[in-house]
Amino acid sequence: MTIKTSFKMIQPDDWHVHFRRGKILKTVVHFTSKIFYRAFVMPNVIPPITTVKNAENYRKEILDVVANKKQFIPLMVFYLTDNTDVNELVYGYKKNIFYACKLYPINSTINSEYGVSDIKKIYHVLSVMEYFGIPLLIHGELAKNCIDIFDREAEFIKQIMLPLRNRFPMLKVVLEHITTKESVEYVLRSNQYTAATITPHHLMFNRNHMLSDGIKPHFYSFPILKRKKHQEALQYALTTGCDRFFLGTDTAPHFQSDKESCCGKAGIFNAPIALSMYATVFEKLNILKYFEAFCSLNGPKFYNLPINKDNIILIKKSDTIYDSIDCYNNKIIPFLAGKKIKWSVLGN
Numbered sequence: 001m002t003i004k005t006s007f008k009m010i011q012p013d014d015w016h017v018h019f020r021r022g023k024i025l026k027t028v029v030h031f032t033s034k035i036f037y038r039a040f041v042m043p044n045v046i047p048p049i050t051t052v053k054n055a056e057n058y059r060k061e062i063l064d065v066v067a068n069k070k071q072f073i074p075l076m077v078f079y080l081t082d083n084t085d086v087n088e089l090v091y092g093y094k095k096n097i098f099y100a101c102k103l104y105p106i107n108s109t110i111n112s113e114y115g116v117s118d119i120k121k122i123y124h125v126l127s128v129m130e131y132f133g134i135p136l137l138i139h140g141e142l143a144k145n146c147i148d149i150f151d152r153e154a155e156f157i158k159q160i161m162l163p164l165r166n167r168f169p170m171l172k173v174v175l176e177h178i179t180t181k182e183s184v185e186y187v188l189r190s191n192q193y194t195a196a197t198i199t200p201h202h203l204m205f206n207r208n209h210m211l212s213d214g215i216k217p218h219f220y221s222f223p224i225l226k227r228k229k230h231q232e233a234l235q236y237a238l239t240t241g242c243d244r245f246f247l248g249t250d251t252a253p254h255f256q257s258d259k260e261s262c263c264g265k266a267g268i269f270n271a272p273i274a275l276s277m278y279a280t281v282f283e284k285l286n287i288l289k290y291f292e293a294f295c296s297l298n299g300p301k302f303y304n305l306p307i308n309k310d311n312i313i314l315i316k317k318s319d320t321i322y323d324s325i326d327c328y329n330n331k332i333i334p335f336l337a338g339k340k341i342k343w344s345v346l347g348n
């Protein structure tokens with residue numbers, strides 16, 4: 001067996017990113033834009049992205065902080081509410097402002113209070129999306145107090161996804177940041193209309209890492225880390241080489257003071273090391289042969305977008321992750337701060 005110490009690959013895209021607005025945006029955009037060519041920008045900002053004008057302003061805010069605007073393309077995502085304006089959505093899609101819609105079940109995560117309270121309320125929107133081929137990105141958790149937080153994803157598949165799929169068989173659906181065996185099995189038995197993203201933190205860790213040996217706020221995100229058997233199911237998904245799994249980091253920065261608090265916010269800021277984490281997992285599973293497809297080919301194929309033209313080089317080189325990143329008068333703590341990573345992108 002040859003041990004790879006560097007490899008060239010097509011530049012990857014990140015299909016799930018939170019940039020926020022204002023100070024945090026100015027601080028974090030560069031960590032994504034220097035590695036990835038495109039990113040799906042999550043719309044759960046305040047106010048949520050529900051109009052073309054709002055999306056255009058948000059895109060401009062992002063591009064203004066990217067040094068060379070030609071090298072990074074933020075792709076905007078429309079936030080679905082109970083009162084979604086379908087004409088606005090279709091107009092924005094046809095104008096290449098919106099590339100997908102996001103379904104946040106109401107109160108399922110950060111800034112999801114404008115989300116959908118009952119999926120039936122947007123069936124007419126989903127029907128239009130199915131017609132035009134607009135992808136539906138799903139935060140797949142059924143967030144009810146009566147459902148245990150560790151079961152919310154599996155319940156979503158059972159109670160929402162199965163009937164939704166029956167009703168809209170050709171709607172393009174991406175189950176985002178899947179965390180369970182149930183989701184992996186669901187995607188594997190689905191057809192070309194269903195895909196999923198997997199985060200690096202759900203691949204590398206399980207709930208023991210977050211909760212045993214001290215509670216770790218920087219491991220806390222939604223969907224929450226699950227049992228080891230679910231982490232192994234996600235890893236298994238990669239070993240199948242199925243082209244309906246692809247990269248989406250769910251990088252989600254918050255101020256240190258909002259994370260290290262008696263009521264800490266969910267979200268993991270992994271952008272600085274996400275690609276390295278993925279490479280570590282693929283290497284450990286001895287499936288580096290599928291790495292480029294997962295990072296750079298499967299997403300564009302599913303979304304019908306061109307494959308990136310540039311390449312990057314990953315090298316095996318030990319590096320220490322920053323302890324913290326200054327953000328005006330506050331700090332953002334990167335995931336695995338102070339720890340070592342094994343892989344780096346050449347030139348970064």
Ligand code: DOR
Binds near residue numbers: 018109220221223266
């Ligand atoms: O942990 C999370 N944080 N999960 C989400 O779905 C949203 C994200 C955020 O916006 O902070």
Ligand code: ZN
Binds near residue numbers: 016
């Ligand atoms: Zn997210």
